[in-house]
Amino acid sequence: MKVLSTSKSHGGIQGVYSHSSEVCACEMTFAVFAPPQAVEGHVPVLWYLSGLTCTHANVMDKGEYRRLAAELGLVIVCPDTSPRGADVPDEKDNWQFGCGAGFYVDATQAPYAKNYRMYSYVAEELPALVAANFPVDMSRQSIFGHSMGGHGALTIALRTPGRFRSCSAFAPIVQPTTAGWSRPALEKYLGSDENSWRAYDATLLIEDGHRYGELLVDQGTADGFLQDGLRPWLLEEACKKAGIALTLRMQEGYDHSYNFISTFMDDHLRWHAARLA
Amino acid sequence: MKVLSTSKSHGGIQGVYSHSSEVCACEMTFAVFAPPQAVEGHVPVLWYLSGLTCTHANVMDKGEYRRLAAELGLVIVCPDTSPRGADVPDEKDNWQFGCGAGFYVDATQAPYAKNYRMYSYVAEELPALVAANFPVDMSRQSIFGHSMGGHGALTIALRTPGRFRSCSAFAPIVQPTTAGWSRPALEKYLGSDENSWRAYDATLLIEDGHRYGELLVDQGTADGFLQDGLRPWLLEEACKKAGIALTLRMQEGYDHSYNFISTFMDDHLRWHAARLA
Numbered sequence: 001m002k003v004l005s006t007s008k009s010h011g012g013i014q015g016v017y018s019h020s021s022e023v024c025a026c027e028m029t030f031a032v033f034a035p036p037q038a039v040e041g042h043v044p045v046l047w048y049l050s051g052l053t054c055t056h057a058n059v060m061d062k063g064e065y066r067r068l069a070a071e072l073g074l075v076i077v078c079p080d081t082s083p084r085g086a087d088v089p090d091e092k093d094n095w096q097f098g099c100g101a102g103f104y105v106d107a108t109q110a111p112y113a114k115n116y117r118m119y120s121y122v123a124e125e126l127p128a129l130v131a132a133n134f135p136v137d138m139s140r141q142s143i144f145g146h147s148m149g150g151h152g153a154l155t156i157a158l159r160t161p162g163r164f165r166s167c168s169a170f171a172p173i174v175q176p177t178t179a180g181w182s183r184p185a186l187e188k189y190l191g192s193d194e195n196s197w198r199a200y201d202a203t204l205l206i207e208d209g210h211r212y213g214e215l216l217v218d219q220g221t222a223d224g225f226l227q228d229g230l231r232p233w234l235l236e237e238a239c240k241k242a243g244i245a246l247t248l249r250m251q252e253g254y255d256h257s258y259n260f261i262s263t264f265m266d267d268h269l270r271w272h273a274a275r276l277a
Numbered sequence: 278m279k280v281l282s283t284s285k286s287h288g289g290i291q292g293v294y295s296h297s298s299e300v301c302a303c304e305m306t307f308a309v310f311a312p313p314q315a316v317e318g319h320v321p322v323l324w325y326l327s328g329l330t331c332t333h334a335n336v337m338d339k340g341e342y343r344r345l346a347a348e349l350g351l352v353i354v355c356p357d358t359s360p361r362g363a364d365v366p367d368e369k370d371n372w373q374f375g376c377g378a379g380f381y382v383d384a385t386q387a388p389y390a391k392n393y394r395m396y397s398y399v400a401e402e403l404p405a406l407v408a409a410n411f412p413v414d415m416s417r418q419s420i421f422g423h424s425m426g427g428h429g430a431l432t433i434a435l436r437t438p439g440r441f442r443s444c445s446a447f448a449p450i451v452q453p454t455t456a457g458w459s460r461p462a463l464e465k466y467l468g469s470d471e472n473s474w475r476a477y478d479a480t481l482l483i484e485d486g487h488r489y490g491e492l493l494v495d496q497g498t499a500d501g502f503l504q505d506g507l508r509p510w511l512l513e514e515a516c517k518k519a520g521i522a523l524t525l526r527m528q529e530g531y532d533h534s535y536n537f538i539s540t541f542m543d544d545h546l547r548w549h550a551a552r553l554a
Contacts, residue, residue: 008499009536064341066539222285259286262343 001133004029010070011036014060017133023117023125024083030126031056032134033066037073042137044276045075045130046269047164049122049145049152052181053100056080059146062258068266072273075136079122081148083115097185103176104152105200107189116189119200123156142272146170146261147225148182150217154202154235158210166275168216168268170261171223174235177201181229203238214245216271218264220254278410281306287347288313291337294410300394300402301360307403308333309411310343314350319414321553322352322407323546324441326399326422326429329458330377333357336423339535345543349550352413356399358425360392374462380453381429382477384466393466396477400433419443419549423538424502427494428453431479431512435487443552445493445545447538448500451512454478458506480515491522493548495541497531 004016012035021028037043046069050059056078059065069076082088082102089111090098102118131138143164145153150172157167176182177197190196198204219232226232232248239246254260281293289312298305314320323346327336333355336342346353359365359379366388367375379395408415420441422430427449434444453459454474467473475481496509503509509525516523531537 007532007534007536008497008530008540010540014536061339061535064344064539066536067341067543220285253285255284257284258338259284259291259343262341263285263287266344 001129009033010066012038012066012070014066016056016060019129021083021121021125023121025115026083026085026088028083028121028126029056029080031060031078032130033069033076034134035070035073035075038075038135042135043073043075044140044142044273045077045136045138046272046276047122047141047143047153048076048078049104049143049149050078050081051145051147051149052081053095054081054149055100058258059261062262063265064262065265065269068269072269074269074273074276075134077126077130079126082118088115096181097188101148101185103148103182103185103189103200104155105186105189108196109189109191112189118152119156122152123160140165140276142166142276144168144170144268144272145172147230147256148173151176151202154215155200155205158202158205158212159199161211166214166272167212168271169218170264170268171219171225171230171256172202172217172232172235173230174232175201175203177204179229179231181225203234206238206242206244211242212244214247215239216247216268218249218251218260218267220251220256220260222253223256223260225256278406286310287343289315289343289347291343293333293337296406298360298398298402300398302392303360303362303365305360305398305403306333306357308337308355309407310346310353311411312347312350312352315352315412319412320350320352321417321419321550322354322413322415323549323553324399324418324420324430325353325355326381326420326426327355327358328422328424328426329358330372331358331426332377335535336538339539340542341539342542342546345546349546351546351550351553352411354403354407356403359395365392373458374465378425378462380425380459380462380466380477381432382463382466385473386466386468389466395429396433399429400437417442417553419553421445421447421545421549422449423447424507424533425450428479431492432477432482435479435482435489436476438488443491443549444489445548446495447541447545448496448502448507448533449479449494449509449512450507451509452478452480454481456506456508458502480511483515483519483521488519489521491524492516493524493526493545495526495528495537495544497528497533497537499530500533500537502533
């Protein structure tokens with residue numbers, strides 16, 4: 001693991017690191033905020049998964065999580081959203097596929113299967129690296145994310161029962177298998193057999209019997225992607241049928257940007273901290 | 278005035294606006310955060326001046342001022358740091374002069390005198406525009422800034438007695454007339470007669486009899502510009518001689534970045550809000 005930068009913030013350390021990923025077959029960059037409490041001992045860890053076009057840096061710069069994470073004593077890990085580099089196949093000028101658009105799946109189709117394995121990267125390889133290199137208590141983990149990263153958080157939490165004490169999302173893509181901005185990517189990563197897509201769709205995972213204790217979702221009503229891309233009512237319906245306690249809060253006038261995320265960041269941090277205590 | 282974007286944040290509105298500036302003879306962009314209280318009536322306004330290389334956007338993205346400004350009911354205005362555009366003379370690849378490096382002076386030398394008039398822009402033209410277009414109580418103004426913008430805040434406050442109820446700075450350039458990164462710019466903007474530079478140097482303004490009630494300055498000890506560029510002890514010495522109540526806080530381990538600014542943003546907002554009440 002390489003240390004790319006560290007900077008003191010709110011009494012803790014905001015670092016950026018990279019490592020040679022076996023899973024993604026390229027160098028991967030990620031951000032870790034270690035709160036002041038991490039000097040004294042192992043602390044809980046909260047995973048934040050970012051949305052389309054983002055790297056580790058967007059939420060690090062604009063998410064406004066450090067003040068309260070420092071107070072609550074949470075490590076915050078922010079992975080990248082895809083493999084990157086000269087050897088990674090990409091579609092230039094397509095922001096919904098390839099670099100910045102890994103969709104937290106393990107691709108099975110050539111030429112993407114070699115690098116685009118963000119499910120295994122986020123669920124397995126990076127946690128092992130973080131556990132080995134940071135003062136984290138891996139028995140106390142939670143996960144959240146935004147948009148494509150909200151989809152990632154929900155699907156990973158649903159597929160790894162017992163791993164995450166809590167899961168929440170800002171404006172998640174709740175049903176990527178039917179949304180216009182994700183279907184082409186899923187087909188290229190996973191092939192045309194749509195049954196193989198079900199493992200990467202929160203509503204279909206629930207339909208297929210996966211369960212989770214409770215979920216928190218915030219969604220802005222002025223979000224331009226609400227009607228076609230996000231559609232939280234589909235998650236609401238799935239949770240209702242399955243008896244999953246979903247708290248869905250429609251937030252009047254908020255858009256899809258980091259202004260929305262940062263506004264409700266404190267609520268989410270407190271939600272997770274209460275469950276990580 | 279053109280509205281470039283608005284986005285709901287922490288119950289208020291973060292907007293970005295532009296206008297045709299007479300003073301700078303170009304289109305100028307600036308950011309305004311209006312807290313929820315601004316819907317009900319006129320509220321105090323706090324000016325934030327940014328540092329070298331920045332636009333209005335850096336502190337808007339990374340400064341983490343909105344949560345508490347919304348709570349305290351403060352309008353936050355973030356101007357650009359220089360004129361910009363195809364017609365504005367600039368030195369490419371020089372981050373200490375020209376675009377992004379206006380140093381809050383009114384240039385007197387050709388070809389810069391036409392556009393580089395950031396002192397008058399920030400002290401006169403933009404306040405008039407903001408007063409005319411936003412619900413601000415101009416009898417309750419304060420000012421702060423970072424690095425070059427800390428220099429701007431200190432010099433403008435010292436030169437406009439009674440205008441700003443309070444003034445603070447993060448890692449300000451306290452004596453630009455003797456610092457290596459500002460002397461070449463001052464010479465190009467103002468000419469070789471160094472007497473004309475004194476109006477743009479906080480320590481020399483104090484030496485020349487300007488006074489201010491009290492000042493708050495935070496400075497990181499791990500700031501790479503501390504020894505050569507910033508040197509807060511020069512301000513400390515000037516304030517001591519002049520009987521100005523300076524609170525200078527050396528913050529252990531903090532660097533020059535927005536991680537430093539955002540860490541102490543709450544303290545500065547509360548300091549100003551108490552004096553704007």
